[in-house]
Amino acid sequence: MKKLALLRHAKSDWSDARARDFDRPLNARGVRGARAMGEYIKSTCLTFERIIASPAVRVAETIEEASKAWGHSFPVEWDRRIYLASSATLIDLLRELSGEPESVLMIGHNPGLEDLIFDLVPDDGTSPLREDVEVKFPTATFAVMELAIERWADLDERCGKLVAMKRPxxxxxxxxxxLND
Structure with a gap:
């Protein structure tokens, strides 16, 4: 059994229309959301053997703010493939993980993270949390799945159970x- 946690980056700033998408920072609400989520994750006492993240500015700032609230900084493996990745790309990336960590935290973007949940968690009517994801997986949302696999290379569709989800x-x-969202 493996554990995969997902954290979507917090709310980003769209005020500079000239900024590249990759370079958008967090806005003030995003900073507050990232800190709130960091405090929440700390309260769960979850630990992660690996943290992998998109190197986009809004992801890096989400990690920085959440870590401050968490009271701990963590070694992050930056992987450009996570930036705006599809679910299929994220699954491939997870299948390639070395060292067989039991628990992984992936921090990135939608629609990839949301679609990853849809691909890994069966739509069999038994998961109210999955139904919540179908409504919306907003910025700074944190979700945890248990995966019925022994090795990351075995990751396949419908092997997961969504066991927790928290929105800012x-x-x-x-x-x-x-009104602007």
């Missing part, structure tokens, strides 16, 4: 959607 608005209603 679940922690603080002020971090929920606004």
């Amino acid at each position: 608005r679940d922690l603080d209603p002020a971090l929920g959607p606004t």
Whole structure:
């Protein structure tokens, strides 16, 4: 059994229309959301043997702010393939993991992370959390799946169970959607 946690980057700043997508930083709400999620993850007492992340600025800043709230910095493996990746690409990346870590935290972007949940967790009507993902997997959302595999190379569709999901608005209603979202 493996554990895969996903964290979508926090809310980014769209105020500079000239900025490349890759270079967009967090906005003020994103900073608050990343910190709230860092505090939440700390409260779960979950640990991760590996943390892999997109090198996009908004992901790096999400990690930085969440780590401050968590009270601990973590070694991150930056992988450009995570940036705006499809679910298929993310599955391939996970299958390539070396060292067989029991628990992995992947930090990246939608729609790839959301689609990864849809591909790994069966749509059999038994997971209300999966139904929540179908509604929306907003920025700074954290999800945890248990995977019925012994080796990452065996990762395949419908091998997962979504066991936890927390959105920033679940922690603080002020971090929920606004009219601009």
